[in-house]
Amino acid sequence: MALDLRQLRYLVAVGEEGHVTRAAERLGIQQPPLSQQIKAMEAQLGFQLFRRKPRGVELTESGRVLFEEARAIMLRLAQAERDARRVARGEQGQLRVGVAPTAPFHPLVPGVLRAFREAWPAVTVTLDECLSRQAVQGLREARLDAAFLRAEPPAEPGLAVDRLLDEPMVAAVPAAHPLAVAVAPRPLRDFAAESFIAFARVEGPGMFDATLAACLKAGFTPRLGQEAPRITSTLSLVAAGLGVALVPASLRRVQMDGVAYCELAPCDRPSVPLCLATRREPGSPILRNFATLVRRAGRAPEEAATSEDSRGSAAPVGE
Known part of the structure; x- marks a missing residue:
């Protein structure tokens, strides 16, 4: 024995x-x-x-x-x-986070990720860039613990979604475009004759839906040009002069040759949400700690979320 x-x-x-x-x-x-x-x-x-x-x-x-x-x-x-x-206690383990391609450019997302790493350094955080539908599927299949989305998914029993903020959009235009040097915000109708590049129309429809709704509200149906699977390819098509695109204002941090950003008039300026989605079932203490931190950041004053940091120094364009 x-x-x-x-x-x-x-x-x-x-x-x-x-x-x-x-x-x-x-x-x-x-x-x-x-x-x-x-x-x-x-x-x-x-x-x-x-x-x-x-x-x-x-x-x-x-x-x-x-x-x-x-x-x-x-x-x-x-x-x-x-x-x-x-x-x-949620102090050790792994956290898998899905991130919409445009989300990291908003200061809230890198800010909360950095704060979480500082508070819980023994937790391994892995990031997976994915569009909305891919992220929701990853949550359903437990391949992801949480996800930052650029669209609020349809309600379903298994998911909890927090709408953290609504970010205004700007027009990304070719640098040679007449409105590229506009100082005053322009009404969206000024772009009625342009081709609009559709970003991830099927897999991540948040920005496409916001663009379509804003154009219809402004009195015109947008003429759709090429569809781009990633935000970097969207800006590349804009730089090539193949159209314009409405993008979150934080994308102004991305300085790409051939691309300029034009402010839109407040009366018809569209916005796109930034949401946190998690599985509704009782999650791990790590996930609870992360979700609490993100929700607290989302309740911060709007001016902090759209601070001058979003207009700050140029950020390199990622793949």
Whole structure:
């Protein structure tokens, strides 16, 4: 019969103290029962663990082999208990976050990711760039824990969605376009004759739907040009002079040769949401910590969310 953890704890205590009485004090038991336990272990194993000395005990050669392994087991068990407690508190583990292609350009998203990493450095955060439909599917299949979306998905029992903010949109136009140098905001109807590049019309319809609704409200049906699967390809098509695109205002941080940004008049300026979606079922403590942090940031004053940081230094265009 194998030794149990209690016996291993007794062995380690006596081996480290080299004295049964001191080991008993350390363990919070009486000396005679501990001596009896050591003798019972030796009888169970069939060999002597300790040599008795006038002023204590010392490990035998075979006893030392078992002592070293027992101490390693106790250390691993203690570490496992600490790790389990950290996971239970949301301090250790993994968080998988889906991110819409345009979301990282808004200061809220990198801000909360940075704050989360600083608060819980032992949590591994993995980011997966994906469009809205891909992100929702990832949440349904538990491949993602949370996702930043640029569209509020239809309500469904398994998902919880928080609308964090609504970000105004601007027109991305070719640098040679007459309105590229416009100082005053322009009415959206000024772009009625342009081709509009459709960004991720099917897989991530948030920006497309916002563009279509705004144009119809302004009194015209947009003439659709090419469809682009990514925001970088959308801006590349704009730079090539193949059309214009309405994009979140934070995209002004992306400085690309051949692209300029034109403010739209407040009366018909569209906006696009930034949402956090999570599975509605009880999530891990890590996810609860993250969602709480994001929701708190989303409740910050709007001027902080659309601060001058969104107009700041140029950011490199990602893939």
